[in-house]
Each structure stands twice: as C-alpha cells, then as structure tokens.
Amino acid sequence: MPELPAFTAKNFDREIQESDRPVLVYVTARWCRPGRDLAPVIEQAAEEIADKIKVGTLDADVEREVVRSNQVRTLPTVLLFRAGRLSDRVTGHFTKLQLMGRISALLTNASDG
Numbered sequence: 001m002p003e004l005p006a007f008t009a010k011n012f013d014r015e016i017q018e019s020d021r022p023v024l025v026y027v028t029a030r031w032c033r034p035g036r037d038l039a040p041v042i043e044q045a046a047e048e049i050a051d052k053i054k055v056g057t058l059d060a061d062v063e064r065e066v067v068r069s070n071q072v073r074t075l076p077t078v079l080l081f082r083a084g085r086l087s088d089r090v091t092g093h094f095t096k097l098q099l100m101g102r103i104s105a106l107l108t109n110a111s112d113g
Helices: 012-017 033-049 064-069 096-112
Strands: 023-028 054-059 077-082 085-091
Touching (some): 012 054, 033 054, 077 096, 085 096
Antiparallel strands (some): 023 077, 077 085
16 A cells, blocks of 8 residues: 655645645654554545545644644544635544545535535
8 A cells, every 4th residue: 555645834735725625634643653553544545535535644743833733632633624624623543434424524515515
C-alpha cells in the first residue's frame, strides 16, 4: 500500500482550498501510539475512497501552526474539509466503519450543494 501524501504548512492551504474533492487530513505524530494503531484504518479507507476524497497526513510535531490554526487538541484527529472549509472532525480511537460513516455523510452533503 503506498504511503499517504504529507500535508505541510507550505502546501496545506493550497491543497485544501484548490481541491476539487473533499479532503481528509489525518493528524498524528510519530510518538502517538493510537495514531500508529489507526494508520492501517486510514490507509484502507484512503484506498477505498481515493476517487472521491483526497487523503493526506499531517505531522502534529512538525506542523504545529497548522495544528493550532485548526484547533487540533487530541491525537489522532481526522479533519474533513469540503469546499475549502472544515466540515467535520473525528478524534481519538475510531473504527473503519465509524470513519466511513463520517466520510459518507460528508460526501452526501457535498453532493447536496
């Protein structure tokens, strides 16, 4: 399975604002055990939704300003953006089914307008 692309302070706004698809940002850090445990869930979900949603990671230790500006207080966190705006967030431990439910809701809302 290919590694997910990394969002950085330099590309974050452009990747979110200029995307023609919703964007999922997986925020974690190397030291975050729950983040490492959930990485396969994110990767599996990313593979299943690759044609519908852009998916990438954000290293909370390296990209602290992006973390602050998006009010990430818990790791891991998934930020879901639609039309350049934060639409939803999922924090802590979650299952693939829970994540896919949130993604499905995002896609449904995206198609509504």
